[in-house]
Amino acid sequence: MFHFESDYLEGCCPQILEALQATNLEQTLGYGEDPHCTEAARRIRYVFDCPDADIHFLVGGTQTNVTVISALLRPHQGVLCAESAHINVHETGAVEHSGHKALALPSPAGKISAAQVRAALQAHHSDFSREHMAQPGMVYISFPTELGTIYTRQELEELHQVCQDWEIPLFIDGARLGYGLEASGCDVLPKDLPRLCDVFYIGGTKQGALFGEAVVFSDTRLSEDFRYFIKQNGGMLAKGRLLGIQFETLMNEGLYFKLARHADRMADRVRAAFQRKRIPFLVENTTNQVFPIVPNDLLPRLEENFGFERWQIVDEGHTAVRFCTSWATPESAVDELGGFIEFNL
Amino acid sequence: MFHFESDYLEGCCPQILEALQATNLEQTLGYGEDPHCTEAARRIRYVFDCPDADIHFLVGGTQTNVTVISALLRPHQGVLCAESAHINVHETGAVEHSGHKALALPSPAGKISAAQVRAALQAHHSDFSREHMAQPGMVYISFPTELGTIYTRQELEELHQVCQDWEIPLFIDGARLGYGLEASGCDVLPKDLPRLCDVFYIGGTKQGALFGEAVVFSDTRLSEDFRYFIKQNGGMLAKGRLLGIQFETLMNEGLYFKLARHADRMADRVRAAFQRKRIPFLVENTTNQVFPIVPNDLLPRLEENFGFERWQIVDEGHTAVRFCTSWATPESAVDELGGFIEFNL
Amino acid sequence: MFHFESDYLEGCCPQILEALQATNLEQTLGYGEDPHCTEAARRIRYVFDCPDADIHFLVGGTQTNVTVISALLRPHQGVLCAESAHINVHETGAVEHSGHKALALPSPAGKISAAQVRAALQAHHSDFSREHMAQPGMVYISFPTELGTIYTRQELEELHQVCQDWEIPLFIDGARLGYGLEASGCDVLPKDLPRLCDVFYIGGTKQGALFGEAVVFSDTRLSEDFRYFIKQNGGMLAKGRLLGIQFETLMNEGLYFKLARHADRMADRVRAAFQRKRIPFLVENTTNQVFPIVPNDLLPRLEENFGFERWQIVDEGHTAVRFCTSWATPESAVDELGGFIEFNL
């Protein structure tokens, strides 16, 4: 039975395993100060067209979010984010554990708008009791969002503009960045990202690496002493080269984007299969996550044949479910799922 | 011009000033280990009928909330509270600064219900991703609430029952406790409180003291090492006797309740004056805060004659405002306000 | 029996009680935004000759230390201090609770030197593993120290110079500031302080107030958003005017210094009494704390007649004890103690 529960069910793309094998007995300094990290950073600067960016490698997403946010905020500040944001919902309060309030804004379809952010900043500023409230000190969004939706370039520009107007940084969680950039209809290019925000990260864990997230500070004033923060937050891998080797590989000849493109195309086909049966979706999106709303009586049979997640109860008779594709999803599995939908839904 | 902006505009009731004067040159040990603190605790145990309670004195409300919550939760836990709760809105993220997420529930009229709490606990428990979410570890309510509303005894019993079923503590913020207990229609008695929750506090700052909050642990397992927490959170007053002297005085011959009763009766009269003019209220309540919704064109004249707070814009033409009474509000000021309303609204 | 255990055994100087009485029914805004706080700040700026300083009032010492340190450091930074520093020993780990390591330096006689600080900064800077260590981000000293010793102007200048060379702030805990400034042999003047450090505070609690510490930021870049920090750390007194009224009084006609001078002169006489009997001291000092080393067999009789603290076991037969004087110590008590020493030691 093939599993579509998430995009981190398998190990890693074969190229990475090969690279690990090939470099295994090299002796290198630890903690990210090795030639592979240097080379990976060089390639990222090239691919994302940010020759002056400061680049750091961490192990996982929650760790990266907390470490960046911890470096960007002063203690009395909170982080504006979507109500559905990963940091607000699925990180066991890690941001609060580090001392900061998540200032959540309503987020239909997982997104927040420049208008919302501006209103929140204005409201705080004009409140006579503002010193009794956590001060909004940065904006966090994810691209794609938790619901697999993406921001348009225009939307990102507007968000960034608000942040610049109010002199606070914009941070983009790119745990699934490639799936967003390769989504049909996406008008954001890799080279746009560094100028559309102050810091973002390129997710490896969910996109073909064993693990690893590459943080890109386009505003290098924000990364002062960032290595101290990585260490303090438990993210400084002793064998840091493992991160370098993986991103070196992923950034080689567009591999990162190829893997993402494959996943997105597989998701498009899953989406189309449901559409043909007029199954509605919880949210319209074009990335590697598909959220069909399925009649409950079909769930057991679907679960007998495929792995996927029950996401949300929609009404008494229907449940939204999630199918994820990844770099590792074979066409045959998607064909099989398509066939099943065709004949059973 | 008389001011109704808040219930902490003046110094303190004269009895406290006298007691400070009378004891001024006594030499006592510091940090709350003096005879006045002992006597104040004894009187509280008597008045609230909790002979075994553990009692501590702190300086202010935010400090008390953070210190108690910090003592009750483990790091991965959050605190269930009303969206409008003081800890969620008006403490500059102090609870998050101490590491914990405020798990806010919708709170029409400032209150949350046992059903809401039960649902939240059940939802967390049955979520497969619960380890990725802050665990609800306690419930915080205030009595009266931020909107001056009060819980019935039945409601408190139900809330406490849910907490006991789920083995988490219930903490009642009583910054304005007396105004609640003396409110018309309140069916909660002082002696009910210790058995209706695990820890609560008796507010002094807003009820006639210069400052001070008395924390009452009816579940004394929760107060282990609490003095360490007070010190760590900056709440251990060197001259702790100042707190003892004040609560000794307030708990003498029912003074605390008399002062509160006066404020509530003054508020009733303010409320009645608005009602007579068919002015609606933002919320129905019977404590010392009154929230009439006033036509905007009357605001300037009202503000020329009385001090009060603009609370919330209701619609284009109307604003909810807040009038607070206190132990110090003279009848004459209420009469004057009543007269003004009678002839101008 | 008269007690010399500490300098916070009594209430407050009579002038403060009178001022509280006189202002009791004034209606003022809360949270330190009242005319008394404004006037108190004005007087402090005048007395300490720092017309541009930013001044804030907090309730107690631990609270003040944590709040200032929290505002000055980034998360990866620690605070250089004496091993015997109050923040390192007697604040229940409050600084660590707020996330920062106390970087303690050996401190004979309670003091640290510019050379020590420079060496620590240099050592950190030149360590290849520095990113694995808490970065020294500020220096904390107290004046007088925990052992009642004081820094010379020269020593303070040198400490400040190191801090400026390394671009980190110098913070002086002045919980007993007056006792230091009035000590015989002290060559530091009130007007020196603002230029000898970046932020300091003027202790009220131990010097004649009921409570209260006045923080003076001579480097006003450091106090940005400081009121948020006060609130977040539970130090924003609702009736903030209580702090204003007290410091207004203390800063009137040199009262603060007169009270301190009295205490220091009383301590000088206690010291002289021990010296006449060739009793050695744990530390040489000239402020309001006296640390004679007493033969153990004399302790019981001394304790029968006077209150004081056993401070430290020196050897099998001797114990260092502490006698504190204060604004409230009557000459008669000191005479009595002097007589006792004369005839019994």
Place this chain on the structure above:
Amino acid sequence: MFHFESDYLEGCCPQILEALQATNLEQTLGYGEDPHCTEAARRIRYVFDCPDADIHFLVGGTQTNVTVISALLRPHQGVLCAESAHINVHETGAVEHSGHKALALPSPAGKISAAQVRAALQAHHSDFSREHMAQPGMVYISFPTELGTIYTRQELEELHQVCQDWEIPLFIDGARLGYGLEASGCDVLPKDLPRLCDVFYIGGTKQGALFGEAVVFSDTRLSEDFRYFIKQNGGMLAKGRLLGIQFETLMNEGLYFKLARHADRMADRVRAAFQRKRIPFLVENTTNQVFPIVPNDLLPRLEENFGFERWQIVDEGHTAVRFCTSWATPESAVDELGGFIEFNL
């Protein structure tokens, strides 16, 4: 040129690379809830003879230390440890960042004794100001220590006894556990560890794995909700199976111990080579780290031929250096080093 700077200069033992290869396309649940983690835990329970232990896998040492300490302490508590402890020196204040004071004890040779711990606990308990001090809430030691020394079984038993007497947990950092257990003269067996402490971890990163530390709670009351803590501290690896696969491999047929034994034997030979030339050592030890004290004029030539760390300046003419061996150190490199020492020192 061969490098002896640390024991994490290479990738991993070939068996782990093979296992990663073999399992790469398996689809498994994330976050450590996969069959490989289950099997790895089963093997650890068998090898360390602790059938009821609760076992968790984390990525790195600092992360593991902070997560365990965070789970074991209440906010007012600190952790007793050696002055030279990793948590006290080389984790960028991570333990303090999580809110706790490191209570450092003098540690000649990296070790602390039961007598020291007992004295510290007794001193805290009998101090009248104890509520003003961080309460010792646990003991942290490492085995081997930072200086490569090891505790005897007797010493561990005594430390554990103190902890049990005072009802606080003993936590052993085993980042280099295998090197300790296989050291000549070590009388501690794997099966002893679970009964000699309450929680310990088995280091993978420095002992042949790519990364990973296996935490073993022999006292399972301490591990309640530990997965929440792992997530909150950023240590919950999405592809948790990577940890399972690695420890499954290391715990298979004694591989973990064989790798450690090899390293220790290589270190013994390095040690002997220095001893033959009567070179003294900074510390006597038998694990994989060797600390010879080398005349400064020999350093340049040594550095031309071998990689190692300058550890500590001993006197004007001598420097202590560190040579580390590992699972990956070839005999030939040790022979070459031995020859060099023979003919050049």
